Amino acid sequence: MSQTLSVVVPVYNESEVLETFHVRLVKVMDELRLPYQVLYVDDGSEAEFLFQLQCLRDSDPRVAVLELSRNFGKEVALSAGLDHATGDAVIVIDADLQDPPELILSFVQEWRAGYDVVYGQRTERRGETAMKRYTAGAFYRLMSVLGDVDIPRNVGDFRLLSRRAVDALNALPERRRYMKGLYAWIGFPQKAVPYVREPRAAGETKWNYWRLWNFALEGITSFSAAPLKMATYLGLLTSTFSLLYGLYFLIRTLLFGNPVPGYPSLIIVVLFLGGVQLICLGIIGEYLARTYQESKGRALYFLKAYHPATSVTDKNDAT
Structure with missing residues (x-):
C-alpha cells in the first residue's frame, strides 16, 4: 500500500x-x-x-x-x-x-x-x-x-x-x-x-x-523555569546588598556619629527595591496566568x- x-x-x-x-x-x-x-x-x-x-x-x-x-x-x-x-x-x-x-x-x-x-x-x-x-x-x-x-x-x-x-x-x-x-x-x-x-x-x-514579544514570552515560560529562579536569586542578591548597606551605616554611625541621611539616596533605595519587587511579581504572574489558563481545561x-x-x-x- x-x-x-x-x-x-x-x-x-x-x-x-x-x-x-x-x-x-x-x-x-x-x-x-x-x-x-x-x-x-x-x-x-x-x-x-x-x-x-x-x-x-x-x-x-x-x-x-x-x-x-x-x-x-x-x-x-x-x-x-x-x-x-x-x-x-x-x-x-x-x-x-x-x-x-x-x-x-x-x-x-x-x-x-x-x-x-x-x-x-x-x-x-x-x-x-x-x-x-x-x-x-x-x-x-x-x-x-x-x-x-x-x-x-x-x-x-x-x-x-x-x-x-x-x-x-x-x-x-x-x-x-x-x-x-x-x-x-x-x-x-x-x-x-x-x-x-x-x-x-x-x-x-x-x-x-x-505579538512577537508575547510569542517570545510564551516560548520562554513554556519551556523554562529559569526566570522564576532568577527572581529568587535577584531577591537574595537585593537582600544581601541591603544587609551590607545597613551594616555600613551602623558602623559609620558608631564611629562618626549620626548625620542626617540624604533624601535623594533614600528615594533611590526605595525605588530600587520597589522595582525589584515588581519585576519578581511580574515574572511570577506570567507563570501563574499560564497555570490558571491550563487549569480551566477549555477546549x-x-x-x-x-x-x-x-x-x-x-x-x-x-x-
Whole structure:
C-alpha cells in the first residue's frame, strides 16, 4: 500500500498569495507520485477569503478546508490541522511563499531515510529588517541558555512530521502551545535541511513586534523555569546588598556619629527595591496566568465547518 502525505497550511486572509502558493505546492507534490491531500486550516478569516478557499476546494478534489469558529492564533490552527491530518507523514507550511514548497522533496527524501522530523533551517532571512533579524537571533540565543529543551535556531514551523511524531504531538494536553518547542520536546530522530527564506510573495505579515514579544514570552515560560529562579536569586542578591548597606551605616554611625541621611539616596533605595519587587511579581504572574489558563481545561479550539477532500490520489493515480 502506498504511503500517503498530508499538507497542513494554516491561513488567515491570504487572498493575495493563495492561488500562486497552491499552484507551486501541487506541482511539487505531484512530482512525489504519492497520494496526498492539502488541508487548509482557516483561522477565522473574512467571508471573501473563505469563498476563495471553497472555490479552490471545488476545483481540486485533494483540497480539504477546516474552518475554526474564530481566530485562535497560528499555534492552535496548527494543532487543529495536525488533529485532522491523516497521512503517513504530515508537512506543515505557510502560504506566504517565504518557505519554498520545492524543499518538500528533500523533506520526503530524509523521511524515507528514517527521520521522523525534518525541518527547514534558515541560512538567510531575506526581506526582513535588521532589527527583526537581531531580535530573532537574540531570542534563539536566550532560549539556548534558559530552555529545558534544545530548540534549533532559525527554524520555524516549515517541516515534515512522521505519523508517530504527529500522534505524539496530538497526545500533549496543554492549551498554551509553543509549537517550535513541542516539536523539539517530543524527540525522535530529527534532521535540518538548510534553505534561504524569501520575502513574502504578497500581502503583509500578521506578526507585529508586540505579538512577537508575547510569542517570545510564551516560548520562554513554556519551556523554562529559569526566570522564576532568577527572581529568587535577584531577591537574595537585593537582600544581601541591603544587609551590607545597613551594616555600613551602623558602623559609620558608631564611629562618626549620626548625620542626617540624604533624601535623594533614600528615594533611590526605595525605588530600587520597589522595582525589584515588581519585576519578581511580574515574572511570577506570567507563570501563574499560564497555570490558571491550563487549569480551566477549555477546549483548544472549536470548528465552524470541516470540508474533507474528496480524493487523496494524485492526478497521476500513483497507487
